[in-house]
Structure formats: C-alpha cells, structure tokens
Amino acid sequence: SEFSDGEELRSYIISNIHTLRKWRQKGVVAQFQGHHFDPDVMDLVKIGQGSLGGKARSLAFMAALLQEHPEIYENYPGVNIEIPKTLVISTDGFESFIRLNRLEHYATEDFSDDEVLNGFLNTEMPEWLVEDLKMYLSHVRYPLSIRSSSLLEDAQFQPYAGLYSTFMVPNNHVELSVRLRHLITAIKLVYASTYYEAPKAFSRNTQKQPQEEAMAVIIQQMTGDIYGNYFYPAISGVAQSHNFYPVPPMKPEEGIVQIALGLGKTVVEGERSLRFSPKYPNFMPQFSMVKDILANAQRFFYALKIKDYPIDLNFRKQSNLEKREVDEAENEFPIQMLASTYIPEENRIRDNGYMRGPKIMTFAQVLKYNLFPLPQLINDLLLVGRKGMGCPVEMEFSVNLYPDKDRENDFFFLQMRPMVADSERFEVKITDEEYKKAFCRSTQALGNGKNDRIADIVYVKPRDFRPEMTVQIADEIGRINAGLVKDSRPYLLIGPGRWGTADRWLGIPVQWHNISGVGAMIELRNQMLKADPSQGSHFFQNITSLGIHYITITEDSEDFLDWKRLESLPHIQETTFLRQVRLDRPMLLKIDGKTSRCVIVFS
Numbered sequence: 001s002e003f004s005d006g007e008e009l010r011s012y013i014i015s016n017i018h019t020l021r022k023w024r025q026k027g028v029v030a031q032f033q034g035h036h037f038d039p040d041v042m043d044l045v046k047i048g049q050g051s052l053g054g055k056a057r058s059l060a061f062m063a064a065l066l067q068e069h070p071e072i073y074e075n076y077p078g079v080n081i082e083i084p085k086t087l088v089i090s091t092d093g094f095e096s097f098i099r100l101n102r103l104e105h106y107a108t109e110d111f112s113d114d115e116v117l118n119g120f121l122n123t124e125m126p127e128w129l130v131e132d133l134k135m136y137l138s139h140v141r142y143p144l145s146i147r148s149s150s151l152l153e154d155a156q157f158q159p160y161a162g163l164y165s166t167f168m169v170p171n172n173h174v175e176l177s178v179r180l181r182h183l184i185t186a187i188k189l190v191y192a193s194t195y196y197e198a199p200k201a202f203s204r205n206t207q208k209q210p211q212e213e214a215m216a217v218i219i220q221q222m223t224g225d226i227y228g229n230y231f232y233p234a235i236s237g238v239a240q241s242h243n244f245y246p247v248p249p250m251k252p253e254e255g256i257v258q259i260a261l262g263l264g265k266t267v268v269e270g271e272r273s274l275r276f277s278p279k280y281p282n283f284m285p286q287f288s289m290v291k292d293i294l295a296n297a298q299r300f301f302y303a304l305k306i307k308d309y310p311i312d313l314n315f316r317k318q319s320n321l322e323k324r325e326v327d328e329a330e331n332e333f334p335i336q337m338l339a340s341t342y343i344p345e346e347n348r349i350r351d352n353g354y355m356r357g358p359k360i361m362t363f364a365q366v367l368k369y370n371l372f373p374l375p376q377l378i379n380d381l382l383l384v385g386r387k388g389m390g391c392p393v394e395m396e397f398s399v400n401l402y403p404d405k406d407r408e409n410d411f412f413f414l415q416m417r418p419m420v421a422d423s424e425r426f427e428v429k430i431t432d433e434e435y436k437k438a439f440c441r442s443t444q445a446l447g448n449g450k451n452d453r454i455a456d457i458v459y460v461k462p463r464d465f466r467p468e469m470t471v472q473i474a475d476e477i478g479r480i481n482a483g484l485v486k487d488s489r490p491y492l493l494i495g496p497g498r499w500g501t502a503d504r505w506l507g508i509p510v511q512w513h514n515i516s517g518v519g520a521m522i523e524l525r526n527q528m529l530k531a532d533p534s535q536g537s538h539f540f541q542n543i544t545s546l547g548i549h550y551i552t553i554t555e556d557s558e559d560f561l562d563w564k565r566l567e568s569l570p571h572i573q574e575t576t577f578l579r580q581v582r583l584d585r586p587m588l589l590k591i592d593g594k595t596s597r598c599v600i601v602f603s
C-alpha cells in the first residue's frame with residue numbers, strides 16, 4: 001500500500017474531498033447561511049435576493065471563466081491563482097436601509113458630500129442584515145475590503161469606475177462587537193457615496209438619474225501579508241488589454257500594465273507607479289537613464305495599519321490606509337525583493353534590495369529575472385478575459401510573495417471590467433491641409449471621430465503655473481466649469497501633467513465634478529511635470545467612457561500647440577492661474593483612432 005496506516009489514508013481521502021468541494025464551488029454564488037457557512041470552501045456568497053451589481057457579477061463571471069480554462073492553473077504550477085473570498089450584500093440590503101431610514105431625498109436634492117456622509121452615519125442598519133453580518137464575522141478574522149458594486153458600475157459603455165468609496169478594516173479586534181461596528185460603518189459610508197457629488201454629476205452626463213442607482217456591497221478578503229504593524233500585498237496593479245499609448249515596438253492590442261508596491265490605491269488614483277508592456281517587460285522608456293529612474297520611481301505606498309490603530313478607525317482619512325515611504329520600510333520583505341539600490345558615488349542602480357543605500361522600486365526581480373511570472377500570467381488572463389467578454393478588458397490584481405521557497409506565491413484576481421467600447425467606428429481621415437493649419441497636433445490622442453461643438457477653451461497659464469498650487473488650480477477650474485455647465489457650453493481644457501491624479505505634484509488633482517462639462521482635454525508633458533499618461537486611473541477610465549477626447553502633447557517632440565495664437569485670443573474671464581477664451585465659431589477636432597493622431601483646427 002502507498003499509505004503507512006489507516007490514519008494516513010483517512011487524511012488523504014479528506015484532503016481530496018475538500019479539494020473537490022472547493023473546485024465545485026468555483027464560479028458558484030451561494031446564498032449565505034450562517035450556520036452552514038464554510039469560509040474555506042465557499043469563495044463567493046451573497047446576502048439577500050437582489051442584484052449583485054457590476055463588480056460582483058464580474059467576479060462570478062471570471063471565476064466561471066477560470067474554471068473553463070484549467071490550463072491557466074497548469075501553466076503556472078508554482079503560483080496560487082485565486083479570487084479573494086467574497087461576501088456580497090445584494091441591492092435589496094441597500095433598498096431596505098434607505099427605506100428604514102427615509103433617505104430617499106438624498107437622491108433628488110442637492111447636498112454636499114459631508115452632509116450626505118453625516119446623514120448616512122446617523123442611521124440604523126436593518127436587523128436581518130446585522131444578524132447575518134455578525135454571523136459572517138464570527139467565521140472570518142482576516143482584514144476586509146468593503147467596496148461598492150453598483151448596478152451601473154462596470155457596464156460596458158459607461159462604467160462608473162472609482163466614483164464610489166472603498167474602505168479597509170483590520171477585522172482583528174478581540175471584541176466581535178467592535179469588529180461589527182467597524183464593518184457596519186464602512187457599509188454605511190459605501191452606501192452614502194451613491195449620492196455624492198461626483199456620481200451625481202457623472203449620472204447627469206450619461207442621462208441616468210441618481211435614483212436609478214442601487215448599490216450592492218462587496219466585503220472581500222484583503223490580499224496581502226503582515227509586515228510589522230502593517231498589512232499590504234507585494235504588488236498591486238491594473239492591466240488593460242488595449243494600450244492607448246504604444247511606444248514602438250509596442251502595439252495597441254498587446255496591452256499595458258501599471259504596478260506599484262502595496263495597495264492598489266497608488267495605481268487607480270494616478271500616483272507614481274511602474275508602467276510596462278506585458279509583451280516587452282524590459283522595455284521601459286521612462287526608465288532608460290539613471291536620472292529618469294530616480295525621477296519616476298515610486299516613493300510612497302499604501303498599507304493598512306493592523307496594530308495600535310484608533311478604536312473608531314480613520315474612516316475619513318485615506319479609508320483607514322496609511323501612506324508610507326518606501327525608505328522607511330526598506331527592511332520589509334517586499335521591498336528587499338522588488339527594489340533596487342542606488343549607489344550615489346557610482347551614480348548607478350544595482351538590482352539588489354539588500355544592499356545599503358536608497359531603495360528604488362524597479363521591480364527588476366520580477367520584470368528582468370522572472371522571480372514571479374507576472375507578465376506571462378497577465379498576458380494569458382487578458383486573453384481569456386477579452387475572449388470571454390468579447391471586448392477589450394481592464395483588470396485589477398495583486399501579488400503576494402513569500403520568503404519560504406517551498407510556499408506558492410499568490411496571484412489574486414480582484415476585478416475585471418470591459419474597457420470602453422468605441423461608439424464612433426467610422427474612419428477618420430486627417431488631410432495634409434488640416435495638419436498644416438492645425439492650432440494643435442498630437443501623436444498620442446485617445447478616441448476616434450470628430451468634434452465640432454466646442455468654442456470655449458480653458459487653459460492653465462504657463463507663466464503663472466506653480467506645481468505647489470495644483471489644488472487651488474483644481475478649485476478654480478471647478479468654478480469656471482460650473483458657469484459653462486449652466487450655459488451648456490462644452491469646452492477644451494488644457495493643463496500640465498496628469499489630470500485627475502491624487503498626487504498633486506504629478507498634475508492637477510481635479511475630480512469629476514470639477515470638470516463635468518468638459519468636451520476634450522489636453523495633457524501637457526513637459527520638463528516641469530513629465531509624468532506618464534494617466535491611463536491606469538479610474539479617472540481616466542471615466543473620461544474615456546463618456547467619449548471625451550483625451551490628447552497628450554509632449555514638448556520637444558513632433559506634437560505641437562500654438563501658444564502664441566491661443567494667448568492672442570480675447571478672454572472671457574481670467575483667474576490667478578487660468579484663462580478662458582471663446583472662438584467666434586466652434587473649432588474642429590479630429591482623432592484618427594488607428595494612428596492616435598489628432599488635429600485641432602480653428603474655423
């Protein structure tokens with residue numbers, strides 16, 4: 001016999017039955033029943049009978065898709081490929097909560113975000129929901145991410161990416177009542193974000209009414225590991241199956257990936273991260289010289305504090321996350337594995353995170369030395385996702401790396417959504433005459449089609465721009481935007497760096513309600529703010545989903561913007577940092593989506 005005794009045989013049979021039960025549950029959304037809940041086997045469960053919402057549906061879809069493609073698991077034997085364990089509170093939980101507390105008026109009347117937040121916090125949760133949540137927490141003790149999964153989110157034509165809130169809780173307090181209070185507070189805050197200004201403004205642009213929105217909530221196992229007082233994954237990222245900014249030899253259909261150390265907030269909010277093609281992971285123009293690497297590398301990352309945190313948590317500050325410096329965590333395993341070290345006296349960067357010296361996040365061990373097969377795995381998953389959804393896709397993921405060589409590293413699939421479908425499929429031709437006459441020319445434009453409805457231009461005055469004043473500039477844009485929206489006048493917005501970034505030093509941190517009337521945007525890349533384009537961020541995904549043309553102008557390239565002509569136009573209004581001008585007749589904007597070329601011609 002292969003077994004030394006009956007006990008060994010018994011263990012073998014139990015292990016195989018357990019594995020079979022887990023496999024059969026993949027892709028199945030089971031109804032949560034507290035007394036029969038097995039968190040080790042049941043990956044995806046729901047409370048209530050309503051809709052799962054966009055994010056939760058995509059998780060169930062991807063789980064089923066992975067089960068149809070067992071070769072993904074077979075091709076990566078040293079990698080544990082998982083979808084994090086997930087509980088969904090379906091939309092009838094939201095509807096019951098709104099009815100119980102009579103909150104319907106927040107959908108139709110104007111309230112500030114703070115007024116909505118305070119109104120929702122001062123409420124009761126339905127008793128049936130509280131009982132189920134208490135039973136759920138009695139089974140799970142790992143950190144939790146509480147995210148929105150709205151009916152309108154992640155729809156193919158107008159995804160509401162990143163407009164709703166996400167919160168993290170440590171879920172490790174000794175008292176169950178404290179853990180329950182943290183979870184219920186987070187759920188209330190996700191519910192409140194349904195009626196914040198940004199989703200309402202976005203709804204108006206899409207001809208949807210805020211009261212049409214109903215919110216499911218995903219309570220998901222956080223991915224990561226414990227390092228001292230903190231919890232975070234080694235790598236988080238966003239991968240897209242279509243690259244809007246291909247630099248030769250890259251091709252658009254080969255996709256693009258953005259990764260960062262720590263939690264994914266860094267990537268989805270447009271802060272410093274590393275961008276690479278999964279087909280050419282070693283080709284990174286932004287990392288071509290030592291000075292470029294030092295300027296562009298990630299310096300901060302997000303982690304969840306799981307020890308010595310305040311009893312009520314900092315829900316209003318960074319969703320309970322802490323922003324840490326890479327250098328302060330240099331002795332933690334992910335930095336040692338993924339960072340390189342700068343040697344100042346040699347002006348060299350060595351691909352070793354264990355040496356003394358400043359740590360630089362190059363991810364060389366993964367991208368150069370294949371410590372973890374990230375580019376290949378992402379390639380395969382994007383291919384499966386694209387075939388399964390029938391359109392280009394975007395996915396969020398995270399990776400855990402372990403010092404124990406015998407332990408499998410983890411790849412967690414967090415979310416997949418369709419990238420925006422291009423509604424203007426007709427061919428656009430840019431003539432030689434238009435190219436010569438153009439007030440603006442770009443080789444990095446996103447979209448396809450033409451726009452001849454814009455006569456107003458709002459631009460950041462180059463001479464007055466100061467990087468430390470970007471928050472004030474965003475406020476000024478919001479005030480001008482409000483007047484133009486009132487008059488139903490779409491406008492062209494021009495400014496330096498990344499639009500919508502959360503890092504004020506990389507660009508202007510506008511939110512959707514600051515620019516809700518915009519018709520087209522120009523992102524200027526110059527020596528002062530030379531950030532990578534904003535492609536991985538939720539803000540960018542929403543801009544493109546509304547068909548707003550997005551144009552990048554890179555100084556000292558064949559791109560061109562006629563500043564002399566722009567500044568000669570009479571102004572409608574001028575602020576400390578902005579100038580608004582108006583043409584007698586609308587300009588003509590044309591983008592050839594096949595070549596990413598764009599011209600803007602004044603009539």
